[in-house]
Amino acid sequence: MKIGFIGLGIMGKPMSKNLIKAGYQLIVSDFNKEAVHELELLGAELGSTPKEIAEKSDIVITMLPNSPNVKAVALGENGLIEGAHEGLVYIDMSSISPGVSREVYQRLAEKGVDMLDAPVSGGEPKAIDGTMSVMVGGKVEVFEKCKAVLDAMAGSVVLVGEIGAGNITKLANQVIVALNIAAVSEAFVLSQKAGVEPAAVFEAIRGGLAGSTVLEAKGPMMLDRNFDPGFRINLHIKDLTNALETSHEFGVPLPLTSSVLEMMYALKVDGHEFEDHSSLVKFYEKLANVEVSR
Secondary structure: OEEEEEOOOOOHHHHHHHHHHOOOEEEEEOOOHHHHHHHHHOOOEEOOOHHHHHHHOOEEEEOOOOHHHHHHHHHOOOOHHHHOOOOOEEEEOOOOOHHHHHHHHHHHHOOOOEEEEOOEEOHHHHHHHOOEEEEEEOOHHHHHHHHHHHHOOEEEEEEEEOOOHHHHHHHHHHHHHHHHHHHHHHHHHHHHHOOOOHHHHHHHHOOOOOOOHHHHHHHHHHHHOOOOOOOEHHHHHHHHHHHHHHHHHHOOOOHHHHHHHHHHHHHHHOOOOOOEHHHHHHHHHHHHOOOOOO
16 A cells, blocks of 8 residues: 655654554655655655645545645645545545535545545654544545554544544644643642742642643643643644634634633744743743743
8 A cells, every 4th residue: 555645744754654664655745855855764755746646645644734735735736636546545634624624525525535534633742652643534434444544653543423523523622732731831830939849739730630641741841941842832823723713613602712822822922833832831921920940
């Protein structure tokens, strides 16, 4: 089986490496030539356009920043749609608008191409070790056909519904993650300002009801002042914006999500948009005039 992989960023590069480790033959593409060369050294083939990649592949996977990028690669000039052939399956693992997933699916279906929307959660560390969670929308038979490929990159792969359901689930995930990071930030800033070491608070609460994967992953980053991006603020802004747009479409108010989105926009204005989303703690630190540390 030959797999096309378009998008070798923070997540896409380790995901593609795990596919190679699992024995799949890859044809790859990205604007980052260093990332492409790194994959070529591992045995991947370079693809010139999405059209060429589609023509040469059984499955094409994309891991791209946002909806416009996915539409351009899938439906644009020299896009996947122009290289469509019988039996081709397109798996979009980007986090995008569910409406765009459905639009791309409908256009590709006219060419006989099956599609799954399969966004991921876990950040760079879990992409590297192959333990991400993947939430999938699409037909059961297409999911079963592709599950082994998804398993090669993830620890959990769950079909959640029809096309678009994967990205609905990812938006729900991103809402929960954002609000958890905000809660951890508030708690650490409170303890720091009140004279109790945040590191001690972390150790005391991690085994109780307040313990969470978010606390375990992001708490130490805040304490160590390590804001190297596993998942950037600007990408979380994109996801929460998509969540709010989708919530408005269905008539679902998201007041807490709206508040955290504004906090992230404030951090972007302050120049922190390319830092890890754990830097949300800086918003609270600025309000309280205190810095969290060990």
